Amino acid sequence: MSDHLEVLKTYKMYIGGNFPRTESGHYYKVFDSEGDLLANACLASRKDVRDAVKTARGAFTGWKARNAYNRGQILYRIGEMLESRRGQFEKELSQVGFSANEAEADVNAAIDRLIYYAGWTDKYQQVFGSVNPVASSHFNFSLLDPTGVVAILAPEQSPLLGLVSVIAPVIAGGNTCVVLASENHPLSSITFAEVLNSSDVPGGVVNILTGKKEDLVEHFSAHMDVNAMLYTDALSGGLTKTIEENAAENIKRIINNPVGDWYAEDAQSPYFITDFQETKTTWHPVGF
Amino acid sequence: MSETTETTYKPTSPNSKLDFASVWEYDPAPESTANVKVKERYELFIDGKFVKPSKGRYFPSTNPATKEVITEFAEATQNDIDQAVKAARKAFKNEWSSLSGKTRGKYLYRIARMLQERAREFAILESMDGGKPIRESRDVDIPLVAAHFFYYAGWADKLEYAFPGKTPEPIGVCGQIIPWNFPLLMLAWKIAPALACGNTVVLKPAETTSLTALKFAELVQDAGLPSGVVNIVTGAGQTGAEIVNHKDIDKIAFTGSTGVGKLIQKSIAGTGKKFTLELGGKGAMIIFEDAPVDQAVEGIINAIFFNQGHVCCAGSRLLVQEGIVDQVIRKLQDRMEMLIVGDPLDKNTDVGAINSEAQFETVNKYLQIGLDEGADVYQSKCEIPENGYFIRPTLLTNVAQSNRVVQEEIFGPVLTVQTFRTADEAITKANNTQYGLAGGVWTDKGSKIFKVGAGLRSGVVWANTYNKFDPTSPFGGYKESGVGREGGLHGLAAYVNLR
Known part of the structure; x- marks a missing residue:
C-alpha cells in the first residue's frame, strides 16, 4: 500500500478554450454506480449559457472558414488524443457502472466515430451539394453552409460515445456548439474537453456545461443567438413543447434524432451533418 | 417631314441622359381581357x-x-x-x-x-x-x-x-x-x-x-x-x-x-x-468600385422594383463602396425616371399597383418612418394613376444601419442606400439584420464574388445579377x-x- 494520497480532480466547465468554474458559484454532487461521491460538478447558470453562446458565436466565423481538409485533420486529431488517453475514460466509465469490456468498447466506438466524421468533412459537400441546370444563361450551384451556433443536449446514458456522436457531426460541418453534458454522468464530458483542448480545436468551437437539464433547457432554447438545437433523448411532453415554442422566437432549427443504441449502424450518418447545414445557392451570368 | 424630326432634340448618347418621356409619348397598350372569364x-x-x-x-x-x-x-x-x-x-x-x-x-x-x-x-x-x-x-x-x-x-x-x-x-x-x-x-x-x-x-x-x-x-x-x-x-x-x-x-x-x-x-x-x-427578407446588394456600374444599375432596378418590391428576396438595401456612391445614385435616379408606373395590364408598364390597401398603407407608413429617422427621400417624378394603389419608385439615402427602414422588411418599391469602405464592412452590414434570405454582389473580380458570397449569411447569392428564379434552383432562408x-x-x- 503506497502512502500516496490520491489528488482529486476538480471538474470545471469548458468555455472558449478555458476551464472556468461556473459563474453561479454553485455545484451539484455526482455519484458513482455504488452511490459514493465522485465529484462536485459545476451547476451552470443562465449566465454561463450566455457566456458560452457568446464565445461559440465568436469562434464560428473562423471555424467555418477552415477548409474541409483541415477540419477533417482536426477531427482525426481528436480521435488520436482520445486513443492516447483511453485509460482515463475507461476508468471514469467503469465508475458509473460500465464493465471493463463495456468501457473499452465504448472508447473504441467513440474513437471510430471521430474517424468516421473526420472522413466526411471533405465529402458531404460533394454528395449533398449540387450544380443546378437553370434554363437561363447563368451558372448556378448550391453549397451547404453551416447553420451557426448549435445548442446540444448530450445523451444522458451514454456519457462518452453518445457525447462524441452528437458533437462530431455538428463541428465536422463547420458549426460551433454549446453542449449540456449528461446530468448524472458529466465527468467524461469534462475529460473529453481536455482532449479537445489538446487537439487543435480552436477555443470556443466546442463549449461544455454541466448542470440541470430542467433548468437550462429553457435558456438554451430561448437564446436569440442560438441558431439550432439538437437532442436525442426523449423529453417530457412539456419540455418538448417549451423548446419548440421558444425556438419560434428566432426560427431556431430544432433537431430531434432519437438514437436509442449508439453502437447501431444508424447511430452515425452524413444526414446528422446535413441536419445543421443551410443550402446556399449562388447565381452568376454566363457570357462574354 | 414630320414635326417631331424638326425639333432641336438630339439623339441620346452614352454620355447624356436618356430622355424618352419628353420626346415620345407611349400610347396605351393594354392586354385585352376579352377572352378571359371571371365568375361573379x-x-x-x-x-x-x-x-x-x-x-x-x-x-x-x-x-x-x-x-x-x-x-x-x-x-x-x-x-x-x-x-x-x-x-x-x-x-x-x-x-x-x-x-x-x-x-x-x-x-x-x-x-x-x-x-x-x-x-x-x-x-x-x-x-x-x-x-x-x-x-x-x-x-x-x-x-x-x-x-x-x-x-x-x-x-x-x-x-x-x-x-x-x-x-x-x-x-x-x-x-x-x-x-x-x-x-x-x-x-x-x-x-x-x-x-x-x-x-x-x-x-x-x-x-x-x-x-x-x-x-x-x-x-x-x-x-x-x-x-x-x-x-x-x-x-x-x-x-x-x-x-x-x-x-x-x-x-x-x-x-x-x-x-x-x-x-x-x-x-x-x-x-x-x-x-x-x-x-421575410431584407436583401443587401454590395456594389464594389470595380463593378460594371451600368450593368449593376440595371440589376439593382430589377432587384427592388420587380413586382413593386413585393418580393421576399428583393434587394431592398444597397451597399455602395464609397468611391462610386455619387455615380451610382445619379445613375439609379436617372434610370428610375424612365420607369413607367401604371396600369398593370399595359404591356409597357414597368411597375404596377401595390397589391392591396393594407400594403399601400404599410409602405407609406415606412416612408414616413424613413423621414422621421432623417432619411433623404428621392422619388421618381413619373405620373401615376389617380385611382388605385400606386407608389413611385423610391430611394432612401442618408440612412443608418440601426434605422427601421434598414432593418425591417418594407415589401414595396423602396431602396435604402448605405456606403462601405472594405469588403468586411460590407459583409458585416449585409448580415446585420434578423433576416438571411438573399444577397447580391456586384464586382468584376471573380475571387471577390466567392469570398463575399461565402461571407453572406443568406440562402441565395446573386452575383452580377439579381431576382432570378428557376425550378432547379433551391430557394430559402437562413x-x-x-x-x-x-x-x-x-x-x-x-x-x-x-x-
Missing part, C-alpha cells in the same frame, strides 16, 4: 368539386389598380377545412400515395402542359387580381409555374436517387399557406413537389389574390387529377389558423411574413407536425428568413420522410 363568385374546391362554404360567407376581391371589385371568394371555416382535410386524407390513403411514381409524374406533366396552353389567361388574371405588370406575369410568373410542374413531374419516379442511402416516403396530408406577391407561382412551388413525392394537399391562397388558385382548381378538374389530391380553400388569417391547427395535417408549408411564421412555429410546438417556412428549401433537388426534402 368562386366556391371552395374540396374533394374534386366546387362546394359552397358551410357558413355561407363570401368576401370581395379587388383590382388594386382600379379599386373595382372583380369577384368574390368563399370564406372557409372550421367545418370546411375539416372536409378538405378528410378528402385529402382519403385521397392519400386510397389512391395517391400508392400510385406509381410514373403515373403521379404524368399527372403533373399533364398539368404543366395545360398551364402552358392557358398561360395568357392566367397571366391576365394574375395582373387583374394582384396588380403586377402583365410583362412580369406573362414572361416570368406563369412560365415559371409551368416549368416548376414540369421539373417536379420528372422527379416523381426518381426519388430514390435524391437521398443517398435513404428511402423517401410521402409525409401525408400537407397544409399549405401562400402569399399574395406571386400567387400562382407560390402555388406551384407548394403543390408540384408535394404531389411528386406522393402527398396530398389543402392549400389556402392569400385572401387578396385567390383568383388564379381557383382557376387552377378548374384546371385540376380538367386534367382528371383524382379527387381530393388537391383542395383549395379560400379565406384570411382565421382560415389559415384552422389549417395550421388541424389535428390530421402532417406538415405545414408556409410562405409569408416572419411574424406569421413565428406564430405558426409556436402554435404547432409539441404537436409533432413537420413544417417548412419561407419568410436565420429568421425561414427553414427548409423550395425548388431543386433540395426542395424535395420538404415533402418526404426518410427511412
Whole structure:
C-alpha cells in the first residue's frame, strides 16, 4: 500500500478554450454506480449559457472558414488524443457502472466515430451539394453552409460515445456548439474537453456545461443567438413543447434524432451533418 | 417631314441622359381581357368539386389598380377545412400515395402542359387580381409555374436517387399557406413537389389574390387529377389558423411574413407536425468600385422594383463602396425616371399597383418612418394613376444601419442606400439584420464574388445579377428568413420522410 494520497480532480466547465468554474458559484454532487461521491460538478447558470453562446458565436466565423481538409485533420486529431488517453475514460466509465469490456468498447466506438466524421468533412459537400441546370444563361450551384451556433443536449446514458456522436457531426460541418453534458454522468464530458483542448480545436468551437437539464433547457432554447438545437433523448411532453415554442422566437432549427443504441449502424450518418447545414445557392451570368 | 424630326432634340448618347418621356409619348397598350372569364363568385374546391362554404360567407376581391371589385371568394371555416382535410386524407390513403411514381409524374406533366396552353389567361388574371405588370406575369410568373410542374413531374419516379442511402416516403396530408406577391407561382412551388413525392394537399391562397388558385382548381378538374389530391380553400388569417391547427395535417408549408411564421412555429410546438417556412427578407446588394456600374444599375432596378418590391428576396438595401456612391445614385435616379408606373395590364408598364390597401398603407407608413429617422427621400417624378394603389419608385439615402427602414422588411418599391469602405464592412452590414434570405454582389473580380458570397449569411447569392428564379434552383432562408428549401433537388426534402 503506497502512502500516496490520491489528488482529486476538480471538474470545471469548458468555455472558449478555458476551464472556468461556473459563474453561479454553485455545484451539484455526482455519484458513482455504488452511490459514493465522485465529484462536485459545476451547476451552470443562465449566465454561463450566455457566456458560452457568446464565445461559440465568436469562434464560428473562423471555424467555418477552415477548409474541409483541415477540419477533417482536426477531427482525426481528436480521435488520436482520445486513443492516447483511453485509460482515463475507461476508468471514469467503469465508475458509473460500465464493465471493463463495456468501457473499452465504448472508447473504441467513440474513437471510430471521430474517424468516421473526420472522413466526411471533405465529402458531404460533394454528395449533398449540387450544380443546378437553370434554363437561363447563368451558372448556378448550391453549397451547404453551416447553420451557426448549435445548442446540444448530450445523451444522458451514454456519457462518452453518445457525447462524441452528437458533437462530431455538428463541428465536422463547420458549426460551433454549446453542449449540456449528461446530468448524472458529466465527468467524461469534462475529460473529453481536455482532449479537445489538446487537439487543435480552436477555443470556443466546442463549449461544455454541466448542470440541470430542467433548468437550462429553457435558456438554451430561448437564446436569440442560438441558431439550432439538437437532442436525442426523449423529453417530457412539456419540455418538448417549451423548446419548440421558444425556438419560434428566432426560427431556431430544432433537431430531434432519437438514437436509442449508439453502437447501431444508424447511430452515425452524413444526414446528422446535413441536419445543421443551410443550402446556399449562388447565381452568376454566363457570357462574354 | 414630320414635326417631331424638326425639333432641336438630339439623339441620346452614352454620355447624356436618356430622355424618352419628353420626346415620345407611349400610347396605351393594354392586354385585352376579352377572352378571359371571371365568375361573379368562386366556391371552395374540396374533394374534386366546387362546394359552397358551410357558413355561407363570401368576401370581395379587388383590382388594386382600379379599386373595382372583380369577384368574390368563399370564406372557409372550421367545418370546411375539416372536409378538405378528410378528402385529402382519403385521397392519400386510397389512391395517391400508392400510385406509381410514373403515373403521379404524368399527372403533373399533364398539368404543366395545360398551364402552358392557358398561360395568357392566367397571366391576365394574375395582373387583374394582384396588380403586377402583365410583362412580369406573362414572361416570368406563369412560365415559371409551368416549368416548376414540369421539373417536379420528372422527379416523381426518381426519388430514390435524391437521398443517398435513404428511402423517401410521402409525409401525408400537407397544409399549405401562400402569399399574395406571386400567387400562382407560390402555388406551384407548394403543390408540384408535394404531389411528386406522393402527398396530398389543402392549400389556402392569400385572401387578396385567390383568383388564379381557383382557376387552377378548374384546371385540376380538367386534367382528371383524382379527387381530393388537391383542395383549395379560400379565406384570411382565421382560415389559415384552422389549417395550421388541424389535428390530421402532417406538415405545414408556409410562405409569408416572419411574424406569421413565428406564430405558426409556436402554435404547432409539441404537436409533432413537420413544417417548412419561407419568410421575410431584407436583401443587401454590395456594389464594389470595380463593378460594371451600368450593368449593376440595371440589376439593382430589377432587384427592388420587380413586382413593386413585393418580393421576399428583393434587394431592398444597397451597399455602395464609397468611391462610386455619387455615380451610382445619379445613375439609379436617372434610370428610375424612365420607369413607367401604371396600369398593370399595359404591356409597357414597368411597375404596377401595390397589391392591396393594407400594403399601400404599410409602405407609406415606412416612408414616413424613413423621414422621421432623417432619411433623404428621392422619388421618381413619373405620373401615376389617380385611382388605385400606386407608389413611385423610391430611394432612401442618408440612412443608418440601426434605422427601421434598414432593418425591417418594407415589401414595396423602396431602396435604402448605405456606403462601405472594405469588403468586411460590407459583409458585416449585409448580415446585420434578423433576416438571411438573399444577397447580391456586384464586382468584376471573380475571387471577390466567392469570398463575399461565402461571407453572406443568406440562402441565395446573386452575383452580377439579381431576382432570378428557376425550378432547379433551391430557394430559402437562413436565420429568421425561414427553414427548409423550395425548388431543386433540395426542395424535395420538404415533402418526404426518410427511412
